[in-house]
Amino acid sequence: MFRDIPYDTKIQQAINAISSNGAFLTVGHNGTKNTMTIGWASIGFFWGKPIMTVAVRDSRYTYELIEKAADFTVSIPFEALQEALHFCGTKSGRDRDKFTECGLTAQPGRRVNSPVIAECDLHYECQIVFKTKMNPDLLAESCQKWYPKKDYHTFYFGEIVACYERE
Ligand SMILES: Cc1cc2nc3c(=O)[nH]c(=O)nc-3n(C[C@H](O)[C@H](O)[C@H](O)COP(=O)(O)O)c2cc1C
Numbered sequence: 001m002f003r004d005i006p007y008d009t010k011i012q013q014a015i016n017a018i019s020s021n022g023a024f025l026t027v028g029h030n031g032t033k034n035t036m037t038i039g040w041a042s043i044g045f046f047w048g049k050p051i052m053t054v055a056v057r058d059s060r061y062t063y064e065l066i067e068k069a070a071d072f073t074v075s076i077p078f079e080a081l082q083e084a085l086h087f088c089g090t091k092s093g094r095d096r097d098k099f100t101e102c103g104l105t106a107q108p109g110r111r112v113n114s115p116v117i118a119e120c121d122l123h124y125e126c127q128i129v130f131k132t133k134m135n136p137d138l139l140a141e142s143c144q145k146w147y148p149k150k151d152y153h154t155f156y157f158g159e160i161v162a163c164y165e166r167e
Pocket residue numbers: 021022034035036037038039040055056057059060061062063085086088089090091092093094
């Protein structure tokens with residue numbers, strides 16, 4: 001069972017877990033779904049709304065899906081699922097069904113089309129309200145090291161329309 005919580009209750013735990021172990025970014029669109037591991041995200045407040053921002057490189061299968069989708073979810077495991085995080089962060093959904101191969105349950109979203117990963121502890125459901133492709137000319141020299149292959153990110157800003165944790 002999961003219980004709703006205000007979007008900002010667990011920001012510190014969420015960002016710690018995402019940046020140290022990773023989380024699942026899941027996108028569903030027109031009956032297709034995929035999940036991939038993310039290590040970067042932010043939770044904040046723009047346009048009078050609570051917003052989660054994720055960064056997806058153009059080479060990802062997830063990029064193809066999220067470009068067509070209206071929403072995404074971020075599901076965070078606090079300790080478990082290390083193997084699944086590794087698998088979903090190194091294998092592409094173009095070639096395989098990561099849910100089946102990792103034994104992950106795609107649980108229907110409460111407020112969005114994209115599912116969440118039922119085995120996780122904390123979930124954010126996000127409706128995309130803005131996206132922006134990186135302009136590498138505007139990036140500080142100190143961050144250029146992340147793009148040796150010029151595989152830049154697009155940033156997706158999602159209004160957090162549901163946030164809930166495992167009871
Ligand atoms: C710990 C970790 C964090 C990652 N963070 C991101 C990220 O924030 N953005 C991104 O585009 N790729 C990230 N990746 C890489 C993708 O998860 C990986 O390329 C994945 O296989 C893409 O899957 P897809 O092709 O099914 O979308 C990360 C990988 C790992 C292992």
